[in-house]
Amino acid sequence: MKHLSNRIFGEVATPTNSKSMKVVKIFSARPLHTNEEIIHYYPRHVETGKLMMNLRSYGLFRDEHQDFKxxxxxLRELRGKVKVWRRLQNKKTE
Structure with missing residues (x-):
């Protein structure tokens, strides 16, 4: 009766070792691509960066590294050391 019950409810019907039970557990678990914890693990870097740039342009956020750059x-422009693209430089001389 136990064997029939296990087959009906999708459990392991025959006695198995721990390695095989690990495989059974993995396959009976929810697929990774549908697991919300894994899908939304990483923060939204692109959207956050654009938002911070907009806030910076309005003066509501200070990005000290960007200010430094x-x-x-x-200061390079004041010293006359502006980097110019070669393509633009060639067009000016022609």
Missing amino acids: EEMKR
């Missing part, structure tokens, strides 16, 4: 670029 812009300041270094401004």
Whole structure:
């Protein structure tokens, strides 16, 4: 009766060792691509970055690293060391 009950309810019908039970447990578990905990594990970096850039343009967020890069670029321009694309540089000389 136990054997029939196990077959009806999708459990292991015959006695198995622990290794085989591990495989049975893996296959009886929910598939990984439908598991919400795995799908939404990583934060939304692209959307967060765009949001922070918009907030920065409105003056509501300070990105000190971006401020530093812009300041270094401004100082390079003041010293006359602006990086120019070669393609643009060739068009100006022609």
